[in-house]
Amino acid sequence: MTKILLVEDNELNRDMLSRRLERRGFKIVLACNGRDGILTARSESPDLILMDLSLPEIDGWQATRLLKSAPDTEDIPILVLTAHALISDRERALRAGCDAFVCKPVDFDALLNKINSLVNRKAGVYDDDCQTVNR
Ligand code: MN
Numbered sequence: 001m002t003k004i005l006l007v008e009d010n011e012l013n014r015d016m017l018s019r020r021l022e023r024r025g026f027k028i029v030l031a032c033n034g035r036d037g038i039l040t041a042r043s044e045s046p047d048l049i050l051m052d053l054s055l056p057e058i059d060g061w062q063a064t065r066l067l068k069s070a071p072d073t074e075d076i077p078i079l080v081l082t083a084h085a086l087i088s089d090r091e092r093a094l095r096a097g098c099d100a101f102v103c104k105p106v107d108f109d110a111l112l113n114k115i116n117s118l119v120n121r122k123a124g125v126y127d128d129d130c131q132t133v134n135r
Contacts, residue, residue, distance in 0.1 A: 002119055003027045005046035007037035007063065008081065009055050013104075017050070020108060026115075034058030038066055041073050047119050049078045050102075053093065061096045068097030077118035081106065 004026050008014040018028040029044050031037040035057040041049060049067070053060035060080060067073040080093045083104040090101060099118055102111050 001025065001027045002048070002115075003029065003044065003046045004115070005029050005031065005037065005040055005044060005049045007031045007034065007040075007049060007055065007060065008052045009033060010052070013052075013081075017106065024112065032056075034060060034063035037063050038073075041067055041076060042070075046076060048115060049076055050081055050115075051078050051098065052081050053089065054083075061092050064093065064096040064098050079111075079114055079118060 002025075004021060006014060006018055006021075006028055008017065008030075009032050014030060014032070018030060021028055029040055029046060031040045034055045037049070037051065037055070038058065040046075051060045051064055055063065058066070064078050064080070067076065067078065077099045078097070080098040080101050081104055082089065082093065082101055093101065100114050102114060
């Protein structure tokens with residue numbers, strides 16, 4: 001069973017996404033802030049991390065950077081969930097080492113496709129389907 005760590009501080013988003021993913025057969029572990037996200041990634045070794053960006057304690061950019069620079073977690077794909085459609089925010093997430101984006105509100109079928117691609121290590125997962133907003 002594919003194990004996904006969902007790092008999301010918004011309770012409604014967390015409940016909705018975890019229920020929908022569980023219905024599709026994924027095992028879900030949860031964290032409500034970036035610090036717990038890092039600790040849970042280390043203890044649970046998930047197959048993939050769904051990472052919100054705006055998070056308390058440690059934000060999603062920093063959590064991504066820390067996970068991708070640690071030998072025990074660097075190989076876990078990180079799919080960033082972002083309401084941040086600004087180019088600069090997404091570039092920051094890419095520089096932090098995330099593998100792909102999904103924009104909020106989440107298109108669930110697109111999310112499933114990206115999860116499956118990342119878990120199966122297919123090439124060309126990163127695509128640019130977020131609406132781009134210029135400052
Ligand atoms: Mn958030």
